[in-house]
Amino acid sequence: MAGDALPPTAMSLFDDILVLDLTSTIRGMHCTKMFGDYGAEVILVEPIGGSRARHIGPFANGKPDLETSLHFAHLNRNKQSITLNLRKTKGQEILRDLVHSADILVEDWPVGALEALGLGFADLHEINPRLVMCSITGFGQTGPYAGYKTSNIVEDAMGSLMSITGPPDKPPTMTGAQQAEHATAMHAAFATISALLYRDLHNAGQHIDVSAQECVANVLENAIEQYTYTGVVRKRAGSRHPTAWPCTVFPCNDGYIGMCCTQLKEVRAAALLADDEDLANDPVLANQFERRARADELEPRLIAGYRKYGKSELFHRGQELGCPIGMTSDARDLAEDPHLNEVGFFAEFEHPVIGKYKDIAAPVYLSETPGVMRSSAPLVGQHTAEILHSVGLGEAELSFLRADGVI
Amino acid sequence: MLNDALAGFRCVDFSWVFAGPYCGQLLGDLGMEMIKIESRKRMDVVRNYPPFAHDDRRLNSSGYWNTHNRSKYSVNLDMKSEKARELITQLITMSDLVLENFSARGMKAIGFDYGRLRDLNPRIVYCSMAGFGHRGPYKNYVAYGPMQESQAGIVNLTGWPDGQPSRVGTSYPDAAGGVSAAFIIVAALRQARRTGQGQWIDLGQTLTAAALTDTAVIEYTVNGEIQQRNGDYHRFFAPHNVYPCSGDDQWCAISVENEAEFAALSATIGQPELVRDARFVTNAARLQNRQELDEIISKWTAQYDHYDVMHKLQAAGVAAGAVLSTVEFVGDEHIKERGFMESFDHPVAGEKLYPGVPFKLSLTPGYIHRPAPCLGADTEYIFKNLLGMNDDQIKQLDDEGILV
Numbered sequence: 062m063a064g065d066a067l068p069p070t071a072m073s074l075f076d077d078i079l080v081l082d083l084t085s086t087i088r089g090m091h092c093t094k095m096f097g098d099y100g101a102e103v104i105l106v107e108p109i110g111g112s113r114a115r116h117i118g119p120f121a122n123g124k125p126d127l128e129t130s131l132h133f134a135h136l137n138r139n140k141q142s143i144t145l146n147l148r149k150t151k152g153q154e155i156l157r158d159l160v161h162s163a164d165i166l167v168e169d170w171p172v173g174a175l176e177a178l179g180l181g182f183a184d185l186h187e188i189n190p191r192l193v194m195c196s197i198t199g200f201g202q203t204g205p206y207a208g209y210k211t212s213n214i215v216e217d218a219m220g221s222l223m224s225i226t227g228p229p230d231k232p233p234t235m236t237g238a239q240q241a242e243h244a245t246a247m248h249a250a251f252a253t254i255s256a257l258l259y260r261d262l263h264n265a266g267q268h269i270d271v272s273a274q275e276c277v278a279n280v281l282e283n284a285i286e287q288y289t290y291t292g293v294v295r296k297r298a299g300s301r302h303p304t305a306w307p308c309t310v311f312p313c314n315d316g317y318i319g320m321c322c323t324q325l326k327e328v329r330a331a332a333l334l335a336d337d338e339d340l341a342n343d344p345v346l347a348n349q350f351e352r353r354a355r356a357d358e359l360e361p362r363l364i365a366g367y368r369k370y371g372k373s374e375l376f377h378r379g380q381e382l383g384c385p386i387g388m389t390s391d392a393r394d395l396a397e398d399p400h401l402n403e404v405g406f407f408a409e410f411e412h413p414v415i416g417k418y419k420d421i422a423a424p425v426y427l428s429e430t431p432g433v434m435r436s437s438a439p440l441v442g443q444h445t446a447e448i449l450h451s452v453g454l455g456e457a458e459l460s461f462l463r464a465d466g467v468i
Numbered sequence: 469m470l471n472d473a474l475a476g477f478r479c480v481d482f483s484w485v486f487a488g489p490y491c492g493q494l495l496g497d498l499g500m501e502m503i504k505i506e507s508r509k510r511m512d513v514v515r516n517y518p519p520f521a522h523d524d525r526r527l528n529s530s531g532y533w534n535t536h537n538r539s540k541y542s543v544n545l546d547m548k549s550e551k552a553r554e555l556i557t558q559l560i561t562m563s564d565l566v567l568e569n570f571s572a573r574g575m576k577a578i579g580f581d582y583g584r585l586r587d588l589n590p591r592i593v594y595c596s597m598a599g600f601g602h603r604g605p606y607k608n609y610v611a612y613g614p615m616q617e618s619q620a621g622i623v624n625l626t627g628w629p630d631g632q633p634s635r636v637g638t639s640y641p642d643a644a645g646g647v648s649a650a651f652i653i654v655a656a657l658r659q660a661r662r663t664g665q666g667q668w669i670d671l672g673q674t675l676t677a678a679a680l681t682d683t684a685v686i687e688y689t690v691n692g693e694i695q696q697r698n699g700d701y702h703r704f705f706a707p708h709n710v711y712p713c714s715g716d717d718q719w720c721a722i723s724v725e726n727e728a729e730f731a732a733l734s735a736t737i738g739q740p741e742l743v744r745d746a747r748f749v750t751n752a753a754r755l756q757n758r759q760e761l762d763e764i765i766s767k768w769t770a771q772y773d774h775y776d777v778m779h780k781l782q783a784a785g786v787a788a789g790a791v792l793s794t795v796e797f798v799g800d801e802h803i804k805e806r807g808f809m810e811s812f813d814h815p816v817a818g819e820k821l822y823p824g825v826p827f828k829l830s831l832t833p834g835y836i837h838r839p840a841p842c843l844g845a846d847t848e849y850i851f852k853n854l855l856g857m858n859d860d861q862i863k864q865l866d867d868e869g870i871l872v
Contacts (some may be wrong), residue, residue: 072663073698075657095651112595118704119687131686182830199787201828206802209782210729213710215789218721221797223710225637227627233791234701236636237625238682244644250492252834253828255473255498255572255779259832267831268522275808275826278797280643282486283519286531288794295794296717300614300623300635304517308614310623310633317633319618340476351824358837376619385599385610385676389633390686392695395621395678404604406675417743420686424679425652426601429584429667430659437721456850458842461571 073100074430078257080104081159081166082140086114087213087239088273089169090136090255091246096165098140098423098432105140106156108147109466111441116357121415127441128414134438135420138410142439143448144468153178158452160185160192161404165253165258167195182268192211192266193256197249199245201272211273213378216241220277225284228299244280289417307331310389311335311364315371317389320379328352330384334375405431412437442468472499477657479525479565480505480556481540482578484512486613486639487673489536490568490646495653496539497825498834500565503850504542505556506843508872515843521817524746527843528816534840536821538812543851544844547578549870556580558855562588566658567649569597569673570609580666592666595649601672611674615640620677628699643743644680645673706754707733707761710791711769714778719791720769720777730754732784736855737768812839847871 078101084092099104105112114133121129146152157180160166166185168175175181182194187319196202199211200219214235217223227234236350249271278285284295287303295303302308302318307328308321322328325347332341340362346352352359367375370389379386388394395401396419408422415437423432445468446459454462461468471738478501481492489512496502506512512533521530528534545552566585568575575581575596583596598600599611617623617640627634649671660666684695702708702723704750707730710719724730727743730751742748742764746756754761769777775791781788792800798809798821810824825834851857852864865871 069870072659074659077662097612099652099655119683119691121523121690123691131683131690134620135686137685143524200802201806204802204805206782208784209789210787211789212723212725212787214702214710214721214723215787217472218719218789218791219797221792221794222637223721224793227637228631231628231631232700232712234627235710235721236623236640236756237627237697238680238684238695240622240636240640240644240680243680243682244647247644247647247651248826251494251647251654252829254651254654254658256829256832258654258661259471259473260659261658265831267829268484269827269829271687271827272808273805278692278803278808279823279826280638280640280647281794281823282643283517283535284534284638285794285823286535286820287519288798290521290531290817293519293613295637300632302614302635302639305612305614306497308612309619310631310635317618317623319615319635321612321614321624323612337753340741345526359552380609385612385613385615387611387617389618389622389624390678391624392621392681392684392693395681396685396688400604400606401675401678404601406673406677408679415690418686419689421679421681424672424675425648426603426670427634427652427656427667428670429663429665430656437563 072430073433074427075099075101078164079101079162081106081163083170085114087136087171087242088245088249089167090114091243092195092249094196095139095247095250099430100433103140104159105137105142105439107142107144107441109144114439126414134412136413137438140439141156141444141448142345142442143445144442146467148340149182149467151462151465153180155449157188158181163189163192165193165195165257167197167249167253167466169197172198172202183324186266189293190266191260191264193253193269194266195249195253195269195271197245197271197273199273201275202270202414203268205385214239214275216245216277221281221284222277222388225281225295225297226400227297229297233297238420241273245271245276248279268292275374301356304353305349306356307363311367313367313370313372313375313393318367318372318375318386319389320384320386327384330379330382331363333382334379335363337362337366354420392439408434410434413440470834470835473829473834474498474500474654477501477565478563479503479567480559480563482568482570483597484569485514486536487645488567491649491653492540492567493536493538494647494650497836498832499837502540503559504537504540505547506542506544507546508544508843509546521820531817531820534814535819535839538822539837540841541850542841543847544871546870546872548752549742552870553870557588560585560592562854563589564591564593564660565653566592566594571610572598572602576659586666590666591660591664591827592668593653593660593669595653595669595671595691597645597649597673599672600674601659602670613642616641616674616677620674620675621681625681625684625695625697627697629697633697639860641673645671645676665821669839701758705751706758707765709762711762711777712767713769713774713850714772715774717775720774721789721791722765722781723787729786731779733786736780736784736786737765739764759795810836812836814839815842844871
């Protein structure tokens with residue numbers, strides 16, 4: 062349904078891949094979305110009554126319903142849905158049947174929960190030795206915190222990112238839009254595709270243990286090394302970059318801009334953008350450490366200039382001057398951005414309940430196998446019958462399973 | 469010897485700063501042979517970024533560079549010379565991947581745009597990671613992670629409603645772009661094995677970051693709502709915040725998503741009656757009265773160390789996490805038992821600890837394969853082993869001033 066659908070003869074990146082998706086958190090659902098967005102068949106296995114993600118807002122038109130969660134819709138496009146009661150023996154059997162033909166299984170259950178149902182890696186590996194199973198949890202499968210509960214703010218905290226985020230006069234600040242969860246999902250997807258490539262080459266599946274705490278700590282740039290190299294423990298310091306200057310968020314007359322200059326010519330462009338030629342020619346700018354040390358003194362001069370202009374004007378004029386500047390975009394700025402629209406960053410979706418809407422498509426372009434938006438998020442159990450037929454269950458058996466609360 | 473998921477794949481790596489090197493770090497830790505092409509004439513700025521070992525700012529002493537460039541080889545070449553380009557050409561013909569994060573004009577300038585790469589090696593996967601990608605009206609705009617985060621919409625959603633928006637405390641779009649690239653690269657390498665054809669991956673770091681704004685766009689296009697930053701509050705659940713603990717600037721994050729967790733929290737803080745208090749009886753009521761609820765919780769948390777608060781609440785089944793500083797993270801008993809931090813001995817920096825691999829693969833675990841190379845440390849090794857050169861030939865290159 063997307064504008065950039067592949068011609069029928071072309072292959073998509075994952076058109077030979079079946080993913081079983083036993084996830085209900087962003088760290089799980091975003092991981093499987095990355096496979097679905099590039100053509101994998103992803104079967105979302107939901108409990109009877111639907112994924113818990115269907116109960117999380119925002120909801121279309123503010124009306125909570127199993128089929129109106131925009132949180133669910135965003136993370137589950139291009140997937141199929143089957144409902145399956147995994148607490149029942151028959152439900153477990155059906156999952157094992159599906160595992161026979163699956164390439165990947167991704168799950169975000171508490172540590173040990175699937176094992177308790179006879180659906181742990183050891184069990185599934187016996188059924189399908191080529192299966193790549195990825196388990197995503199807050200703290201990993203081992204260690205003293207393995208059983209601990211998690212959430213985005215807990216991961217921000219325990220991964221040390223929160224200790225360096227936000228202004229110094231406020232409590233440690235959470236990442237916007239749940240970045241701990243997204244970072245974890247992306248690392249899980251990388252580990253999973255790597256294991257799949259290994260499986261192709263060596264005919265052996267394996268189990269991946271992803272820790273959100275470690276994924277968050279892995280993206281701290283150089284904060285941990287600052288401690289291990291120098292003993293200095295970084296504190297939160299607002300938006301200023303610890304080394305580069307100007308590299309921060311500045312106010313302007315209709316919002317904010319973000320800027321990050323690393324080279325002298327860029328710093329000069331930042332000064333010219335503020336109409337401050339004296340600063341642009343000031344020799345103090347020449348040394349990166351000296352200009353960073355004088356940030357308190359120099360920033361008000363830039364801000365005085367930027368306050369005269371709007372964020373969009375500053376963005377384009379700054380870029381023309383060679384200044385690495387961006388505006389601090391909100392959702393409307395993103396949705397209307399000419400660049401994002403021209404390069405196919407968005408796609409149109411049509412959902413039977415939510416209706417037609419535009420959302421972010423696969424963000425990375427590939428020359429031969431770009432992402433393919435095939436469908437909006439599935440209704441609860443929309444593909445149950447179809448998928449169970451494919452593993453050999455007839456209409457009569459389905460009726461029985463329904464009556465028995467298995468599907 | 470341990471198995472490597474990506475053994476047998478080779479990358480010619482032109483990347484620098486953070487995003488490309490982070491991608492290469494992930495690939496190298498899983499066993500891909502990463503050959504960095506560097507030069508003193510065009511030094512990676514991050515080689516000059518702190519922290520510096522022994523507080524001595526000099527070549528090869530940057531911890532920032534060393535952490536993201538472990539598990540790689542370094543070859544130093546003056547890319548402006550014809551001879552160097554010939555050598556790079558040879559390396560490309562025997563590689564699987566070319567990785568770079570220059571501006572959109574960068575590769576053309578050194579003579580290796582995608583058309584050329586494909587002519588040299590039709591199976592090559594070429595990943596470019598320009599700030600805005602190589603297509604579209606902003607393709608020539610300059611961009612680094614910290615401002616991409618603004619443009620991408622993450623800054624606007626981070627921070628406090630009563631103050632200015634905040635950057636995440638790391639150059640997050642670099643890291644997000646790096647891991648996005650690593651994922652799609654391995655997928656494209658797999659595809660190249662299926663089809664015999666490589667392809668070009670046009671990754672724009674601003675785009676991979678903007679894709680992480682979660683429901684911001686869909687909420688705008690469906691409901692017309694523009695999401696705002698909420699500090700440490702969750703829009704839909706309460707309580708959800710960081711709470712002050714007994715130590716100086718010490719905090720514990722707590723998040724409650726359902727009634728069972730709220731009951732467990734109330735009991736743990738010694739106020740089981742809260743579940744019957746009209747102000748907190750439902751999630752909707754708690755959202756409305758969250759400041760009052762936070763004050764009650766804070767009175768309890770303030771009596772204990774942040775680790776104590778976490779352990780007590782987790783024992784009761786409540787999601788809680790101490791806000792760990794970097795020193796606490798490195799010393800954390802769980803992180804230690806998981807073996808997440810790894811050390812290597814570097815010729816200039818000495819023995820230091822680094823974040824290792826944030827996931828464990830049961831068969832091909834992933835680990836730091838070798839210390840970050842000093843500039844050009846592997847030139848001779850690569851030229852002898854891959855290009856079959858001898859000492860005299862290498863000396864001649866050096867005499868011609870190409871190995872700089």
